[in-house]
Amino acid sequence: MFLVFFGLPSIGIQLSPIASAIIAIGIRSFAYQSQIIRSTILSIPRGQWEAALSLGMSPIEAFINVIAPQAFRTAIPGLVNQFTIDLKDTSLAYAIGVAELFTQSVHVAQVILDYMPPLVFVALIYFVLTYSASLGASFLYKRLSIPGLGGGQQA
Amino acid sequence: MTSDIVLRVENLWKSYGRLQVLRGVSFTIRRGEVKVIIGPSGSGKSTLLRCINLLVRPDKGRIELEGHEVFPHPSMSISKIRERIGFVFQQFNLFMHLTALDNVKIGLIKVKKMNKEEATKRAIEALRMVGIDESLWSKYLPS
Secondary structure, eight states, rough: IIIIIIIIIGOOOOOOHHHHHHHHHHHHHHHHHHHHHHHHHHHHEEEHHHHHHHHHOOOHIIIIIIIIHHHHHHHHHHHHHHHHHHHHHHGGGGTTTOOOHHHHHHHHHHTTTOOHHHHHHHHHHHHHHHHHHHHHHHHHHHOOOOOOTTTTTTO | OTTTTEEEEEEEEEEEETEEEEEEEEEEEEEEEOOOOOOOTTHHHHHHHHHTSSOOOEEEEEEEEETTTEESSSSSSHHEEEEEEEETTOOOOTTTOOOHHHHHIIIIIIIIOOOOOHHHHHHHHHHHHHHOOOOHHTOOOOO
């Protein structure tokens, strides 16, 4: 994030703090998400590829019709986990002067001279956001679970 | 008569590293003919079948399907060739995210580009033929 905001201007790219924060968190998250998706694609048994190919599908058709639908379901928990991590990482943006949720609460605290209520309130907002994301995810996971593969019931 | 030869395999070779699995296999299959390949485990039966389907690339030799060269110089795309060869795997490799009926339909719809009603009709006929009745059509593979 520092690199994007303070580093890029020296090669002539000047970005607003908010844009820098979005890009920095985005790039980092992208790396993790791509690994999550990569691993779930690799977790689909080879036989599924072979079966799809032997039906006469092209590799692209096989991926779209057979591999991706199965991989996506396995990817849901990992992706949601990544989402909550990213959400909490947004608070780091205060370091480059973005008035994000956490910073705002500190400002409010300094005005009302009491830290407890704003901080608790902010904690509550983070909790609601992450918890609803994980609720949404388990709903998706159940909806899309592959009967016979298990997993759907425990979620 | 050459026209009733469905499959011709000539001098097919395949080795995995230093292990030679197929050493010059040749045979032909005529229309309506049933051939059985017998051999102990690890003798290359599956490798031979997978070579015909090009799931495994032979090292050398020649494969011809209904007069069209399949290997070494395919005269049509590999997926077109596979479309014309039925293949049952040892572990079946059914699509886990699809129901029994959809497993049968997917090839008809996605590969043969058949419309959904027609595909459903054909798939139901096929499942009935092997004694899978209505109660199982929408079931998934048990774990």
